[in-house]
Amino acid sequence: MPFPSIPDIQLSPGKKIYFLSDFHLGIPDASKSRDREKKICSFLETIAPDAAAVFIMGDLFDFWFEYRQVVPKGYTRILGKLADLSDRGVALHFFVGNHDMWMRDYFQKELNMQVYYEAHLLKCKNKLLLLGHGDGLGPGDHGYKFLKRIFRNPFCKWLFGILPPVIGVGIARYFSMRSRLATGITDDHFKGEDKERLVQFCREQLLKNKVHYFIFGHRHLPIEFDLTPESRYVNVGDWIRYFTYAVFDGEQVFLNTYAEQP
Numbered sequence: 001m002p003f004p005s006i007p008d009i010q011l012s013p014g015k016k017i018y019f020l021s022d023f024h025l026g027i028p029d030a031s032k033s034r035d036r037e038k039k040i041c042s043f044l045e046t047i048a049p050d051a052a053a054v055f056i057m058g059d060l061f062d063f064w065f066e067y068r069q070v071v072p073k074g075y076t077r078i079l080g081k082l083a084d085l086s087d088r089g090v091a092l093h094f095f096v097g098n099h100d101m102w103m104r105d106y107f108q109k110e111l112n113m114q115v116y117y118e119a120h121l122l123k124c125k126n127k128l129l130l131l132g133h134g135d136g137l138g139p140g141d142h143g144y145k146f147l148k149r150i151f152r153n154p155f156c157k158w159l160f161g162i163l164p165p166v167i168g169v170g171i172a173r174y175f176s177m178r179s180r181l182a183t184g185i186t187d188d189h190f191k192g193e194d195k196e197r198l199v200q201f202c203r204e205q206l207l208k209n210k211v212h213y214f215i216f217g218h219r220h221l222p223i224e225f226d227l228t229p230e231s232r233y234v235n236v237g238d239w240i241r242y243f244t245y246a247v248f249d250g251e252q253v254f255l256n257t258y259a260e261q262p
Contacts, residue, residue, distance in 0.1 A: 058097025
């Protein structure tokens with residue numbers, strides 16, 4: 001099944017497209033999450049003058065569930081900054097991650113942000129990019145893929161939604177705090193191309209499309225891997241340990257680290 005396409009983005013001279021992922025706001029506690037949120041907002045402000053578009057590649061929150069009339073408490077700084085960017089003409093795009101998959105239309109209505117639930121193709125300046133969060137792609141990981149189908153099921157979403165927010169959010173936060181990120185357990189090294197699921201996924205897709213750049217999050221590790229002389233896999237890392245992001249200038253994708261000015 002071919003991937004759907006995002007409408008082509010026309011880059012004016014000097015304009016760029018930015019990609020960042022995996023903020024996991026909410027963990028490990030309110031204080032550290034707020035400090036991280038402020039740093040992300042500072043970064044977004046620095047790129048505002050030359051950003052044509054910003055793609056958040058998933059897991060902005062460690063947990064997010066939109067009830068019909070209620071959204072989780074907090075995150076006013078990041079939501080306000082995204083609204084500000086949107087009002088200034090920056091196109092916003094969001095790929096739903098495995099920690100914030102239960103979204104409705106809050107981002108679309110309040111932030112004018114496009115929301116995607118699967119990988120999409122983007123053509124820009126004669127380059128073809130395949131973008132997505134990255135979870136559930138590639139071979140193996142059948143247990144997670146099964147759970148993902150359950151969590152994405154509309155009936156399961158409805159069942160969770162009938163719980164009062166104080167109960168539903170409380171349950172979710174309990175499991176969130178037991179996650180590998182909250183406990184500091186993460187995969188912090190490149191496993192090799194034969195064991196990295198996303199590398200294998202990219203190689204499979206190259207048999208179908210001449211993709212120049214595959215850009216994903218989810219892995220939490222900044223990665224630049226040449227698949228062929230004309231195709232590269234880029235993982236944008238996270239904003240918990242690495243504070244990395246990717247930028248496309250119309251010709252190439254670069255992976256950079258944000259160093260906040262004192």
